Amino acid sequence: MSSFSDSLEGRTAIVTGACGGIGRATCERLAAEGVRIVLVDIEEESAQAFAASLGTEVYVAAVDVGDPDAVSSAHRRIAKDFGDADILVNCAGILSNNKLKATSAEEWRKVMAVNLDSALYWSQAVVPAMQDKKFGRIINIASFAWKAGGLTAGTAYTASKGGMISLTFSVALEFAAEGITVNGIAPCYVMTPMVTEQLSAQQRSELLEKLPVKRFCTPEEVAHSVRYLASPLSGFITGEIIDMNGGLQFD
Numbered sequence: 001m002s003s004f005s006d007s008l009e010g011r012t013a014i015v016t017g018a019c020g021g022i023g024r025a026t027c028e029r030l031a032a033e034g035v036r037i038v039l040v041d042i043e044e045e046s047a048q049a050f051a052a053s054l055g056t057e058v059y060v061a062a063v064d065v066g067d068p069d070a071v072s073s074a075h076r077r078i079a080k081d082f083g084d085a086d087i088l089v090n091c092a093g094i095l096s097n098n099k100l101k102a103t104s105a106e107e108w109r110k111v112m113a114v115n116l117d118s119a120l121y122w123s124q125a126v127v128p129a130m131q132d133k134k135f136g137r138i139i140n141i142a143s144f145a146w147k148a149g150g151l152t153a154g155t156a157y158t159a160s161k162g163g164m165i166s167l168t169f170s171v172a173l174e175f176a177a178e179g180i181t182v183n184g185i186a187p188c189y190v191m192t193p194m195v196t197e198q199l200s201a202q203q204r205s206e207l208l209e210k211l212p213v214k215r216f217c218t219p220e221e222v223a224h225s226v227r228y229l230a231s232p233l234s235g236f237i238t239g240e241i242i243d244m245n246g247g248l249q250f251d
């Protein structure tokens with residue numbers, strides 16, 4: 001194989017939040033390249049229907065990613081029935097727009113469990129087999145909120161994404177010598193139900209005014225960044241966060 005080989009053919013990916021806007025685009029993009037995919041989502045019916053539409057080998061795991069026992073038993077089944085993952089995309093997430101005073105302890109815990117704890121649980125599950133293979137790609141879908149303080153997003157959501165970035169750095173450093181890369185993607189305002197259902201028309205037009213590129217991001221563009229980070233040729237990139245913020249912040 002050429003040293004320029006970028007092929008993902010035959011690799012196995014676990015994608016959490018697979019039925020959402022970004023998750024779907026990611027699965028479709030990876031499937032088109034011959035990747036075998038484990039669809040992880042809490043919405044079992046929609047995961048089964050989506051699985052049937054993907055032209056690749058698929059496995060559905062209906063699981064609440066914020067529940068550590070559910071994740072570890074789902075992962076045991078996946079490993080036994082479908083094999084070990086080469087690629088993990090932590091994409092499951094929930095949005096909450098409540099700012100500090102309106103954030104209840106219950107909401108804080110729920111958002112942290114789904115957005116942050118889940119990335120820890122899935123990373124812990126996949127890393128041992130990646131160490132054995134000396135190859136792994138962990139890709140965490142964070143958010144521009146982590147460094148913008150959350151423009152419209154609330155306190156718990158913003159803190160969960162900041163935590164995800166630190167988790168990315170920590171795990172990247174720990175496994176850098178073992179062929180495992182851990183990176184994040186920090187998008188803002190991707191056209192998925194998360195944006196269309198939760199922002200008013202007025203909020204959307206104000207945001208478009210502020211965005212230098214004058215449009216929202218597409219799920220396909222995020223999937224493209226996932227694919228880039230998953231590449232065998234991206235092995236020298238670890239602990240990196242790809243900003244997808246349409247020029248809102250340069251650094």
Ligand SMILES: NC(=O)c1ccc[n+]([C@@H]2O[C@H](COP(=O)([O-])OP(=O)(O)OC[C@H]3O[C@@H](n4cnc5c(N)ncnc54)[C@H](O)[C@@H]3O)[C@@H](O)[C@H]2O)c1
Pocket residue numbers: 016017018019020021022023040041042043063064065066090091092093094095114115141142143144186187188189190191192193194195
């Ligand atoms: N859409 C955006 O503007 C945007 C911007 C920045 C970051 N993100 C992040 O990208 C990721 C995907 O977002 P999206 O826009 O595709 O959202 P989405 O709402 O379309 O999809 C989220 C998916 O996660 C699943 N999910 C929710 N809770 C779950 C749980 N407990 N267990 C398992 N699955 C669960 C949902 O069923 C859904 O399929 C999220 O982590 C989100 O925070 C989105």
